[in-house]
Amino acid sequence: MTNRVVWNAIDLFAGIGGIRLGFERAFGEELITTFSSEIDKAAQETYLANFPNSNLFGDINDSNIKKQIPQFDICLAGFPCQAFSNAGKRLGFQDIHNGSRRGLLFFQIIEICSKHKPPVIFCENVKALTRHDGGYTFAVMCHLFKISGYKVVWKVLDSADFGVPQHRERSYIVAFRKDLDSSGFYFPEATNSSTTLRDIIEREAVPTKYYLSVNYLNTLIRHKAHHERLNHGFGYVIRSWDEKAGTLVCGNMGRERNLIIDPRQKDLTRPLHFRSEVNREGIRKLTPRECARLQGFPEQFALHRTECQSYKQLGNTVTVPVIEAIARNIKKVLDENYSKGNLEPLAIS
Incomplete structure (x- = not known):
């Protein structure tokens, strides 16, 4: 009987588990997640509803929580993007929210991985991360990976190229430990760019609560006209069923920029x-x-049981098929290094 390699992962800034789900799809039974961290209580609820046996903790800034981290092979980290996003104030490392320096949370990844030295680190963030502060912020991040013993590769990918009808450009960072042969790694090419909103729209009429009221629609019309006079690009967007959605975001305008016309509901x-x-x-x-x-x-x-949280969480999460495609290529590198005797996973069953 052939032994089965099992790679151990930790899931930092886990959200609702989108990165974990993509890696589990790619690795199958050859991956177990032994530690997860997420500070948002509502996101924790959704995470546990889908990964019920998780070893889930809260704020990764808590030194007592960090002591609970076991040895691991793969670090998954979708660290908070608000500090670097064009939609925010772009304060970067200086960003403070509710008394916490969320712009510095990236340094928790460096601290944890410098201690545990996993073979690979995977991060996801907004496209603007690579250009923030004239590129200085991202250069600092890459430098910290390198002095911690890692080789860094990164690329911006659009979710619309991976089987979902949403234009969502995100920065993906993969850091392999320097003693490994990572020359075979490459970011995936587009797999399917043909989907449209028609592919994800409900097959039956949806309840009336999803339709806009006259007052709300008039407010959106006035808001858009105001910004058009200022030559801004803000405002609602009505999408055709045969096009792709704009980027989902956690705020209200993320929904209002992906409106559709659906005449099927007759009871108004x-x-x-x-x-x-x-x-x-x-x-x-x-x-x-x-x-x-x-x-x-x-x-x-x-x-999530509340729709407000569902919209927020889905705007904050990742596109699972993109993660899966990248994870498959990461797995090839890990398996190749294991077969050559360069790497020993923490578990073999």
């Missing part, structure tokens, strides 16, 4: 929480499940 009785009638043009926002499909999550993936 005003929901109780609406302050005006439902619009008669059939304009609605995408449902949480449709947003989950835009991120490549499977139908059985449990969303």
Whole structure:
């Protein structure tokens, strides 16, 4: 009987587990996640609903929590992007939110991996990370990887090239330990760029609550006209079923920039929480499940019990098929180094 290699992973800044899911799809039974960390309580709920036996902890800044981290082979880290995003203040390492320097959370990855020396580190962040502060921020990050003993490769990929109809450009960083042969690693090429919103829209009419009220729609129209006068690009967008969505984000405008016209719902009785009638043009926002499909999550993936949190979490998470494609290529490097005797995984079953 042939021994089965099992790689151990930790999942930092885990969110709802999108990176973990992509790696588990790529590695199959050859991956176990032994430690997870996520500070947001609502995200923890969704994470545990989908990965119920997880060793899940809170704030990775807590030294007592860091003491719980076991040895591991793979570090997964979708560290917070708000400090570097074009949608935020772009304060970088100086960014403070609720008393916490979230711009410095990247340094937790360096501290943990410098101690444990895993074979590979995988990070995901916004496209703007590589250009922040004229490229200085990203140069510092790459330098810290290098002096910690890692070779760094990175690339910006668009989710729309990997089977989901959402334009979402993100920076992906892979750091291999310097003693390994990582020459065979490459970022994946596009696998499927042909999908459209039609592929993720519900097959039946959705409830009226997803349709915009007249008052709300008029507010959006005024808001867009105001910014057009200022030559800004802000405002709602109505997408054709045969095009791709714009990037999902966690705020309201992320939903309003991905509106569609869906005339299938004939009962336009005003929901109780609406302050005006439902619009008669059939304009609605995408449902949480449709947003989950835009991120490549499977139908059985449990969303948060509240829709507000679901929209927020799906805007903050990763596109699973992109992660999976990268993870498959990472696995090839790890397996190759194991077969050559350059690397011994923590578990063999």
